[in-house]
Amino acid sequence: MVTERHPRVTATRPKILVTRRLPEAVEQRMATLFEARFNPADAPYSADALVAALAGSDVLVSSITDRIDVDLISRLPESVKLIAQFGNGFDNIDIEAAYAAGLTVTNTPSVLTEDTADMAMLLMLALPRRLVEGAAVLPREGSWPGWSPTWMLGRRLRGKTLGIVGMGRIGSAVAARAKTFGLTLHYFSRNRRPPALEEKLDATYHETLEDMLGAVDILSLHTPLTRDTHHILSRARLRLMKPDAAVVNVSRPELIDEDALIEAIEGQRLSGAALDVFEYLGGIDPRLLELARTHRVVLTPHMASATLEARLEMGDIVIVNIRAFVDGHQPPHRVLPETRARA
Numbered sequence: 001m002v003t004e005r006h007p008r009v010t011a012t013r014p015k016i017l018v019t020r021r022l023p024e025a026v027e028q029r030m031a032t033l034f035e036a037r038f039n040p041a042d043a044p045y046s047a048d049a050l051v052a053a054l055a056g057s058d059v060l061v062s063s064i065t066d067r068i069d070v071d072l073i074s075r076l077p078e079s080v081k082l083i084a085q086f087g088n089g090f091d092n093i094d095i096e097a098a099y100a101a102g103l104t105v106t107n108t109p110s111v112l113t114e115d116t117a118d119m120a121m122l123l124m125l126a127l128p129r130r131l132v133e134g135a136a137v138l139p140r141e142g143s144w145p146g147w148s149p150t151w152m153l154g155r156r157l158r159g160k161t162l163g164i165v166g167m168g169r170i171g172s173a174v175a176a177r178a179k180t181f182g183l184t185l186h187y188f189s190r191n192r193r194p195p196a197l198e199e200k201l202d203a204t205y206h207e208t209l210e211d212m213l214g215a216v217d218i219l220s221l222h223t224p225l226t227r228d229t230h231h232i233l234s235r236a237r238l239r240l241m242k243p244d245a246a247v248v249n250v251s252r253p254e255l256i257d258e259d260a261l262i263e264a265i266e267g268q269r270l271s272g273a274a275l276d277v278f279e280y281l282g283g284i285d286p287r288l289l290e291l292a293r294t295h296r297v298v299l300t301p302h303m304a305s306a307t308l309e310a311r312l313e314m315g316d317i318v319i320v321n322i323r324a325f326v327d328g329h330q331p332p333h334r335v336l337p338e339t340r341a342r343a
């Protein structure tokens, strides 16, 4: 039996700790509404520093760089009742453990869908049209011999087949864009989408990922990271892809067996990858950086949702979630453990 930590409805402003720097307008609004503490240095807290900094706080405004695991949750001060994640994904939080501790968790879905989908298209085009390679030529003085019919030939996107893994909000937004770019759509998703949407997108559903992999020229990942989706693009599954296919990832690095991906590209068993996310905490794999230098891979530093508009709207949603919670209401974007969410 879980005892939820309820907000103390008091006349005083709730105390919030914001772990990373947010746009000025968001911090100003938070400072008006709450007794807010910010992190001007913008460096992620260590677990010990976070626990210490939270003393007396009601709300933790977290983001993806805070690892809120079962151990940290067990050490949180009793005063903390709400974890308001500044982000769509919440794989950095042990949702089960938070729920069991009576904590409410919220996130900021929807407002970064379109920007993230734009970035997926940007990456999808960047690889075959050699955008990064081409853009690097002119700044090196004297390196452009001038136009010629065989200069910088890439490959056409139109007419290719795109496989989407995870046809949720972001996957569907990518699919809509991809259709207008002339791509044929296939998808694999935990839940099959309604026939009307499949018809509108002209999208073919696959019951298994294995079934889809050999059919696509580009694979784009749009599924959240969970226990079930960790390394969903495994070594064995990568082997099922066509040798001239490419992988796009704007979701989470852990969805892909990165070692296997690198080896497949190095061994010419896959044409390349465009990655906004990759393992970096222990240092980026030097083989991946070398592939980026030789333009087999395009790497962007986790910037798919990085627009000012998205960050302002995310801030707004965090504020709404906190306000609803401290006023004793169910916050609009509550995240529940899988089992509870489905019940």
Ligand code: 8YV
Residues within 6 Å of the ligand: 063, 064, 065, 086, 087, 088, 089, 090, 112, 251, 302, 303, 304, 305, 306
């Ligand atoms: C955000 C993201 O920038 O929201 C997400 O899930 O992956 C990002 O694009 C980041 O998480 C902000 O905390």
